[in-house]
Amino acid sequence: MYDNWEDLEKSIINCKKCNLYTNRTNIVFGQGNKNADIMFIGEGPGADEDRQGMPFVGKAGKLMNTAFEGLGINREEVYIANIVKCRPPNNRTPESDEATACLDYLRNQVILVKPKIIVLLGSTALKNILGNEHSITASRGKWIEKKGIYYMPTWHPAALLKDENKKIEFWRDLKAVVERYETIKN
Ligand code: URA
Numbered sequence: 001m002y003d004n005w006e007d008l009e010k011s012i013i014n015c016k017k018c019n020l021y022t023n024r025t026n027i028v029f030g031q032g033n034k035n036a037d038i039m040f041i042g043e044g045p046g047a048d049e050d051r052q053g054m055p056f057v058g059k060a061g062k063l064m065n066t067a068f069e070g071l072g073i074n075r076e077e078v079y080i081a082n083i084v085k086c087r088p089p090n091n092r093t094p095e096s097d098e099a100t101a102c103l104d105y106l107r108n109q110v111i112l113v114k115p116k117i118i119v120l121l122g123s124t125a126l127k128n129i130l131g132n133e134h135s136i137t138a139s140r141g142k143w144i145e146k147k148g149i150y151y152m153p154t155w156h157p158a159a160l161l162k163d164e165n166k167k168i169e170f171w172r173d174l175k176a177v178v179e180r181y182e183t184i185k186n
Pocket of ligand 1: 042043044045046049054055056057060061082
């Protein structure tokens with residue numbers, strides 16, 4: 001574990017801990033306020049993210065931005081990262097060995113950011129952070145408190161592109177995040 005961003009970022013530059021490095025254009029490390037109270041964790045970079053080196057800049061990210069704007073969440077004030085930092089081929093779900101290899105980086109990011117709230121975007125984020133016993137269908141929209149951090153599991157924004165009905169729940173879950181944030185921010 002590193003106690004500063006510079007060393008952590010340096011440690012990942014040539015990462016070959018799993019096979020995903022073979023196809024990457026860019027490592028998608030994370031983006032946003034490094035002292036954020038709210039952190040978002042997705043699954044892994046897609047094609048646009050791989051090309052630009054930033055999380056959630058493609059279609060799913062644009063949808064997330066729209067929700068952010070509607071709810072008054074400033075994207076620059078939160079921190080956004082993924083379970084894996086290199087793009088899985090054809091956007092497949094990361095294998096468990098890939099996620100495990102990458103998780104120490106994310107844990108280190110969480111330690112440095114010290115968020116009060118973590119939004120888990122989809123099943124991969126939920127299972128890798130809180131355990132395989134959780135299912136996104138059963139857990140979404142319900143707060144889980146662990147070691148002083150409040151976790152809100154919700155749909156992955158890409159799921160909203162396939163199922164319009166999920167948009168309402170996603171919106172509701174992010175609204176709950178904003179409301180909790182308002183009560184704990186000071
Ligand atoms: N999907 C994710 O899970 N993460 C991204 O950064 C983009 C799309």
